Amino acid sequence: MTALLARPAAAVPRLRRDRRRWAWGLAALAAVCWSATGALDGVNPAGAAQFGAFAAAALSPALDGAFLGVLATAALVTVAYAVLGTALAVLLGALGAVAAARSTWGRRRLGRLATRGVLAVPRGLHEAVWGLLLVNVLGLDPWVGVLAIGLPYGAVTATVFGALLDEVPRGPYEALRAAGAGRLAAALYGLLPRAAGGLLSYACYRLECAVRSAVVLGLVGAGGLGYQLSLSFGSLRWPQVWSAVYALALLCLAADVAGRAVRRRLAAPRRRAGVLSRDRVLTAAVLGTLVAGAWSWWFLALSPASLVSARAREQAGFVLRAAWPPSADGDLLRSVAAAAVVTVQTSVLAVVLAAVGAVLVAGVAARPAGRCSPLRRLAGVLVRLGLLLLRAVPAPVWALVLLFVLLPGVLPGAVALGVYTLGVLGRLAAEAVEEADAGPRAALTALGAHPAGGWLYGVAPLVAGPVLAYALYRWEVTVRDTLLVGLLGAGGLGALLASELAAFDWPAVATVLTATVVLTLAVDLVGDRARRALR
Incomplete structure (x- = not known):
């Protein structure tokens, strides 16, 4: 009799979970139907000829040497923005991860919620929006592309890094706390080293995303492949558009392949006698990233002085006061x-x-x-x-x-x-x-x-x-x-x-x-x- 009475009680959570799923399913269906009512826009038959010309040009991209040289230079600009934007995002993410982690705040939920609320503001705006706002402050400075990627990506990275810190074993952290270390120091020395693999893996993923974001910023005037794509598109030069598209695809393919290779090495590390051995591929990837960062800084000719120039301070103050x-x-x-x-x-x-x-x-x-x-x-x-x-x-x-x-x-x-x-x-x-x-x-x-x-x-x-x-x-x-x-x-x-x-x-x-x-x-x-x- 006891077993028979226990069965309905055990089935209650599952029944409630099924009801929640049905409720969410019906809500999703209603949202789709409601959204479909707003998509009843008309068709523009006059543009069909241009659409056909665009599609036909996919088989005959522009391959003249002069234009390919321009694309190569633009690709270097895109890579430089992506590398430096990712570096800034990882730096900001590492600094903000400890503040965003649950381990840092313990039971003080208000502080953690406030931190997450602060991080939600920069990541709530698209990189292109950051680019447009920064152009009004810095003008056409290369810092625009770097900051437009680094600021929102840094907020996202801090949130993800904080979650990764919360998932690692807490033994070293608790030992440091018991020895009298503060929460910040215990998180830095007890949690951060153990989460290093996951942090590096996510940083590689962010680099892949930054390549696409750098292209998007080019569409709003920051230079690179996106800028060349917008110029060709605006003049209806479809063969050049497809050449830029194929260049983008090759760049994204290279980033995807490299990022996937690094993540696989991190997910399945080689071990000798239970100790993580030194991986030459990962070491080369880290050194290559550092070299790429130094080259990108030189190639874009970044100057920290432009961030604190009189014009930048004056323009930033004007925008803030006006808004x-x-x-x-x-x-x-x-x-x-x-x-x-x-x-x-x-x-x-x-x-x-x-x-x-x-x-x-x-x-x-x-x-x-x-x-x-x-x-x-x-x-x-x-x-x-x-x-x-x-x-x-x-x-x-x-x-x-x-x-x-x-x-x-x-x-x-x-x-x-x-x-x-x-x-x-x-x-x-x-x-x-x-x-x-x-x-x-x-x-x-x-x-x-x-x-x-x-x-x-x-x-x-x-x-x-x-x-x-x-x-x-x-x-x-x-x-x-x-x-x-x-x-x-x-x-x-x-x-x-x-x-x-x-x-x-x-x-x-x-x-x-x-x-x-x-x-x-x-x-x-x-x-x-x-x-x-x-x-």
């Missing part, structure tokens, strides 16, 4: 609310398109664990290259192309961000398939199941959770990216911000930026709650 207090005009607030709705609808549709596409291509994109036919391997290589091209081309470029055939609004921004996000989610979904347990699929195949059925019933259930979690995380990122495509005319808060910046209405700019940060925080909170319900 405070933010505007509370009723018409502006209504415009902000309407633009926020467009931003949310665009981001929801983009993530849905990307998630559906990632599920469809994950099986083919995943590297097979065992022997397979040459046709299967060729299909996998082609799909992986296609995903690389999708994420190598910045979302604003996709938006500009789609604006040829779609009227400004939710739809072009959603499709552009969906295509770009598919390149990221497709790769993550393929990696989830590679890491899934092969036992269920092998058992179904042994029982005579069709390969498609084995994947559908033996693999898909195992990767559904991780893929949904990735999609929710990318939703948070996509909200910030929506601001970027809006700056180029796709609608939303980005379009409103662009118009206020063009008018130098700094109080209105402050209001739009505040709304952007608040919206980003809200989406972060919703995404975090949804991920908890999926566990």
